[in-house]
Amino acid sequence: MIDNKKRIVVLLGPPGAGKGTQAELIIKEFSIPHISTGNILRGAIQEGTSLGKKANAYMTKGELVPDELVIKLVEERVQRNDCREGALFDGFPRNKTQAEMFFRMDYITENSKISAILIDLPDEEVIKRLSNRRYCPNCKSIFNLIHKIPKKKINDTYYCDNCGSELIIRDDDKVQTIKNRLKVYHSTAGPLIEYFKKKNVLHVVDGSTGQKRVSEEILDILT
Numbered sequence: 001m002i003d004n005k006k007r008i009v010v011l012l013g014p015p016g017a018g019k020g021t022q023a024e025l026i027i028k029e030f031s032i033p034h035i036s037t038g039n040i041l042r043g044a045i046q047e048g049t050s051l052g053k054k055a056n057a058y059m060t061k062g063e064l065v066p067d068e069l070v071i072k073l074v075e076e077r078v079q080r081n082d083c084r085e086g087a088l089f090d091g092f093p094r095n096k097t098q099a100e101m102f103f104r105m106d107y108i109t110e111n112s113k114i115s116a117i118l119i120d121l122p123d124e125e126v127i128k129r130l131s132n133r134r135y136c137p138n139c140k141s142i143f144n145l146i147h148k149i150p151k152k153k154i155n156d157t158y159y160c161d162n163c164g165s166e167l168i169i170r171d172d173d174k175v176q177t178i179k180n181r182l183k184v185y186h187s188t189a190g191p192l193i194e195y196f197k198k199k200n201v202l203h204v205v206d207g208s209t210g211q212k213r214v215s216e217e218i219l220d221i222l223t
C-alpha cells in the first residue's frame with residue numbers, strides 16, 4: 001500500500017517491449033501480484049478449459065480474445081486475497097473498451113493509486129526480439145537468443161535453465177503472427193494510450209534503452 005492506497009500498475013506497450021521482465025521487478029519491489037491476461041489465457045489453453053478452447057482460435061492468429069471473456073477472467077482474478085493491496089496488470093486493458101471496463105470494475109476505487117506505464121518500442125525491434133524468444137512450456141520462463149541465451153543447447157534445441165524442459169517458440173511468436181499482433185496493437189493502442197493520458201496517469205518510457213535503464217526509470221516513476 002502507498003499512503004493507505006491500493007497500488008495499481010498497468011503496463012502498456014507492444015508485444016516484446018519487455019513488459020514481462022519489468023513486471024517481475026515491479027511485483028518483487030512492491031509485493032503485488034502479476035496479472036498477465038496472456039499467461040492466464042495460455043494456462044486455460046493448456047488445461048483445456050472451456051475458456052481456453054474459446055481463446056485458442058484467436059490467440060494462434062494473433063487476434064484479441066473477445067473483451068467480455070477477458071474482463072470476466074480479470075474480475076475473477078482480482079477477487080483473490082493477494083490483490084487486496086494492489087496489482088500489476090500486464091496485457092490488460094488492451095483496447096479502449098477494456099480500459100473503460102477496467103475503470104468501472106468494483107476493484108478500482110477512489111482509494112486506488114493508478115500508474116500506467118507505456119514501454120515504447122519500434123516495430124523492427126519488436127520483430128527481432130520476439131522471433132528470437134524461446135518459452136518454457138513447463139515453468140513459463142522466457143529466454144531470448146540475443147540477450148538471455150539459455151545455457152544448454154543440443155543440435156538446434158534449447159533447454160530451460162530453470163527446469164531443464166525443452167524450450168519452444170510460442171505459436172504467437174511466429175513471424176506471421178507477430179506481424180499480425182503488431183497490426184492489432186497499432187489499431188488499438190492509440191485510443192487506449194489516449195484514454196490513460198486523459199486520466200492523467202500515463203508515463204512513457206523508451207523501451208530501446210535496455211532492460212536496466214528501463215527498470216530504473218520505472219522504479220523512479222513508481223516511488
Ligand code: AMP
Pocket residue numbers: 015037038039041058059060062063064065066067070090091092093094098172181
Ligand atoms: P500477451 O502474452 O499479453 O502478448 O498475449 C498473448 C495473446 O493473448 C494476445 O495476442 C491475445 O490473443 C490474447 N490476449 C492477452 N491479453 C488480452 C486482452 N487483454 N484482450 C484480448 N486478448 C488478449
